[in-house]
Amino acid sequence: MTLLDLRDEPYDGPTAQILIAEVQQEYVVRYGGRDHTPIVESELAAPAGAFYVGYRDDRPVMTGAWRFRDDVERLGSTRLAEVKRMYVVPSARRQGLARLMLGHLEATARTAGADVMILETGTAQPEAMRLYESSGYTQIDGFGHYRDEPESVSYGKQLSPQ
Numbered sequence: 001m002t003l004l005d006l007r008d009e010p011y012d013g014p015t016a017q018i019l020i021a022e023v024q025q026e027y028v029v030r031y032g033g034r035d036h037t038p039i040v041e042s043e044l045a046a047p048a049g050a051f052y053v054g055y056r057d058d059r060p061v062m063t064g065a066w067r068f069r070d071d072v073e074r075l076g077s078t079r080l081a082e083v084k085r086m087y088v089v090p091s092a093r094r095q096g097l098a099r100l101m102l103g104h105l106e107a108t109a110r111t112a113g114a115d116v117m118i119l120e121t122g123t124a125q126p127e128a129m130r131l132y133e134s135s136g137y138t139q140i141d142g143f144g145h146y147r148d149e150p151e152s153v154s155y156g157k158q159l160s161p162q
Contacts (some may be wrong), residue, residue: 081109083119
């Protein structure tokens with residue numbers, strides 16, 4: 001396996017936008033429509049969050065982001081970071097890249113001051129649910145844009161102290 005280079009990039013950058021369009025198409029296939037969760041670009045940039053693109057052999061193969069959510073309390077905390085835009089291109093799946101990105105998101109959010117990571121996914125993404133559960137996430141009460149949707153599943157995880 002070649003090395004993975006994780007780069008902090010702007011959410012509105014050209015590479016990010018290509019991969020975001022791909023993940024939106026994935027949502028259309030799996031759920032019948034795009035993700036309509038409101039995201040403000042500044043939420044995915046320091047100090048409010050971060051957006052990463054993973055490169056292998058200088059080709060973009062994945063994205064992942066987090067943003068602080070001071071409007072949510074879960075797992076006894078109000079200093080939460082929410083995972084957003086986790087995506088691995090089809091040709092790079094089943095190689096552990098999503099797990100690497102998730103670990104990177106947790107570490108960078110923890111360094112920025114988060115003590116809990118939360119996220120929303122859906123039942124049409126069973127591989128994502130398995131990833132989160134095998135990474136120590138437990139189901140929590142819904143919190144996001146899709147909290148009342150029957151296909152929505154929310155997860156949370158206490159982040160280890162630095």
